[in-house]
Amino acid sequence: MSTSVLPVASRSPEAPHVLDNAAWAALTGPHARFAERVGRAARYPLDVSPFTALADPSDPRAWDDLAALVGPGTVTPVSGATVPPAGWETVRSGHGVQLVATALHSEPAPEAVRLGPGDVPEILELVAETEPGPFLPRTVELGTYLGIRHRGRLIAMAGERLRPPGWTEISAVCTHPDHRGRGLATRLVRAVAAGIRERGDTPFLHAAASNTTAIRLYESIGFTLRRATESVRVRTPDRRQEQTAGPCRCDA
Template sequence: MSLPLPLDNAVWAALAGPHAHFAERVGRAARYPADVYAYCALADPADPAAWADLYALVGPATTFRIKGVDSVPDGWETVGGGRGVQLVDTGLRAEPAPEAVRLGPADVPEILELVARTRPGPFRSRTVELGTYLGIRHRGRLIAMAGERLRLPGWTEISAVCTDPAYRGRGLATRLVRAVAAGIRERGEKPLLHASAANTGAIRLYESIGFTLRRRTTILQLRTPGTATGTAPATAPGTDRGARPL
């Protein structure tokens, strides 16, 4: 299956494209505001100039997260990370969920409570601004949700899929994924998903409803070199001996 290259660098494709209005950017490096989505991106991880731009963007001795990077320049420290997967829609049945309600900024405190109980992945106080978020309530209480996060040319990521543990097994997450996908399809775009590679249960669910595993990705937590008076490193990615690619 041949798919567009932006999927290989989805965070950059979003920040350089449909989400450019969120981007904090220096040259070939960009990031979302920390209260929206705490990730940085490079136009080309093999380009030393992009790493210099990233250093200028985030500053010295700063910790941040980035996806799709397997090696880093000399002096940049890998302090954590993991593996993820990217899945794309190849046969999803998208349809509205009549019981779902639109969630907005006023719902953020309740959204954050649900996220704390279910841990679907990073969600910040302004993440809800990235796209459409839908929820299902029971007796007024938010018990399940899903929404849109990364938006890149031709594609939108479905994210924050979660259900209160007391209400699992009722198909709520599937109904919400299909409903969010219906809105994405109405714009002429296709849905995609990212998940932790360790979350095999979620991956099986997504595959069972029409998503296909496209690629595995690396998620790194890095710290920039230097002190408050430091300078950007000059070495190209992959030349260091101290980095610990995951």
């Protein structure tokens, strides 16, 4: 990876960037129509996206709101958080990177077709084959998804996911293994970016920190590494068990 990431401490806490908490910014902004929200916590419907976000991951009240939103003893991912409060179980943690389009050449792809709800079964098959990240039955509703077909079969796709104000995330970039090496993913990324820029937004994307091949590709076509990202999958406290157990009695 050729570009360094600014330490978190170097960013001013008084002026956080909208992409520092992109899921929250999307759910309280352009994607508010999807938001299921309790106070300082919000999430997408479970058949749309797994993203769950907090207004401030350092605020214990936001975690209390999240527990109320998703319910006791529930496993949920939390974007932008690293350590949950006491009583929460960390099931898994992940490291990624966030890249922004600084020199990306965007242009339509004449061979690309718009994908919609009727294409979801094919999309899910391609996602299962290529594993670009989570894609659910209604994810296609989040924005424009474009695909390329070969002899009627969907072989490559890319689309839009998070939409913080002024920005749109490119996601679900994938190509069937039998058709890789032809630049299909790059053409689709450029085409999706063209649509994003037409409405005045700037493209960005996320990748797993371990996926150095994809990161190098994105950098080579005009994305710049902005920062490292972290996320956790947590289990909410099971208040029902606490209530069942009742107070502890210790006899002297």
